[in-house]
Amino acid sequence: MSLADIHSIDLTDTPVVTIDLDIMERNIRRFQELCDEAEVGLRPHIKTHKIPALTKAQLDAGAIGIACQKLGEVEVMQAAGAHDIMLTYNIVGAAKLERLLKLARVCDLKTVCDNLTVAEGLSAAFAGSGVTLGVLVECDTGAGRNGVQSPAQAAELAKRIDQLPGLRFAGLMTYPITESTADYLTEAYKELDARGLKAEIVSTGGTPTLSLLRSVPGVTEHRAGTYIFNDRMCVKAGVATWDDCAMRVKATVVSRPTQGRAVIDAGSKTLSSDLLSMEGHGHIVEYPTAKIAKLNEEHGVVLFEEGAPAPQVGEVVTIIPNHTCVVTNLHDQLVGVRGGKVETVWDVAARGLVR
């Protein structure tokens, strides 16, 4: 896109997802400083932005490497120059294992697993390839998603990984940090030690849980995504203020059917329907007490308390979404603004890569 095209972007032609560059740059700097102070490497999770230029900005600021959730994301970011990449997902199936091996030949790729079936699949793909794949054991330290259920199971799986041809036990990985994480990992270190193993990498994750990092012994790196933009979830969790939220979705009021109701042109196709246990679908900067009560695909229904100020049809409002990562995935482009002026436009290069 030419500079003239970029400067002609009309921010009143909504919905449009803007990123405030001053805020974003400050977020990158601050989070890096927090990790530096904690003497823990920062491994940004690129799922939040899916944009090579922002990966570069994070690496330039001092990140040790990146995390990806999908092979397609690794492919995009490796092609754009990222080298130290952790794929934090159980990889299953012939087609994906072939892509994984291809990537592991050209970058410093690590992956995770939480069961022997996945480990054996990885081994079958890498044995005899000339590449040894570093594999971390994913630990369920309280989140109830993926992960081995106990420190002893973690150490047992680590041992099996270390014995499988083509693989190398590379450490422990968990997401997010919970009240149980410190105890779980401390016990896991002992169980590993009893088997003559050591976790070279101990990788924790989550933007809101960075503050818990110092309570967990032995962590070598932290994975976080949302911090680059921040969102309503981060504000609710107390780790950001509205002024720290770089992603701002511009939407237009298209209808005012009643005194207390407005309809905006940002629905679930723009904001996603992720609630993350919150009430409402986002924060309207200009009308902070208004509630985005309901989303259809192209309609956002906003409710106003009686007597509260409310916008007229045609007014453009600014929304801080509940969850930045899912908003990014819905849009082909994000628009970078500084001082309210368009400075750049990024293609969301790794958008929609579900495989």
Next chain:
Amino acid sequence: MSLADIHSIDLTDTPVVTIDLDIMERNIRRFQELCDEAEVGLRPHIKTHKIPALTKAQLDAGAIGIACQKLGEVEVMQAAGAHDIMLTYNIVGAAKLERLLKLARVCDLKTVCDNLTVAEGLSAAFAGSGVTLGVLVECDTGAGRNGVQSPAQAAELAKRIDQLPGLRFAGLMTYPITESTADYLTEAYKELDARGLKAEIVSTGGTPTLSLLRSVPGVTEHRAGTYIFNDRMCVKAGVATWDDCAMRVKATVVSRPTQGRAVIDAGSKTLSSDLLSMEGHGHIVEYPTAKIAKLNEEHGVVLFEEGAPAPQVGEVVTIIPNHTCVVTNLHDQLVGVRGGKVETVWDVAARGLVR
């Protein structure tokens, strides 16, 4: 994509969104027959599929035209040959009005409005252009989204539209059909008549509410999207069986952390987080009592009752999603299968067009 490429698509490389062509073709035929029997034109809403080839299939089966929710969708479908198009959205702002006028010059385009600000914007764009835009009044007959609030307001707005240069009052539009729709519209016809106006088009909408069509007098056409694929919402509403659901998302079990929990590689990036007032995020065909309890972006957490059969890591399962339209919007391609074999692949040409 070449035929060889299409036939080599691996349905075990998941997640992948498949459309059963036999079921889809039957759905198109049956819904058309229901509208024919009710002597009401069928205007398929293309937001469900966003694919020109499926628009053509619906028109070939007897549809009178199509409905779109976004200008971008109109642009894609007009370029692909659709002619009679209703844009069921309040259009606001200079950039969009320019595109609307351009489209109205090359196809039979109608739009809607529910307030005078929008009507005056449309008029300013069309006055003196040589094109008269047909505008329907959107009526809120109980849904609590867009729409004028009373039959008298509807008729008043119709009168203003009819007086504005460049515009023509084209009828009444509402979504969906509720218990109040018949009374509202009946009263609106009287209010229009008292002002010397007549609703040339009366357009209702919604797949689940087709059965209510006969209860509403004066309807000339019905807009429906979901019927082409059907989904869990349609089954819950009693208007489809599982065997009528053409969209089936293939996902792989990547983890079995506990006896009662499996994790599949289809999360909110694949299925969306739309609940539509239901419990759970989809129906697993092979494990009908399992519950997709939670979605993160790339993880679906599935819970099984104690003792119930559960899949192993590596097993591919088939999910009927809660809401087809939002699933389509998350994917670049849908894969058409017949008898379990890949027959075609469609690019979702109008995906992600939020403006």
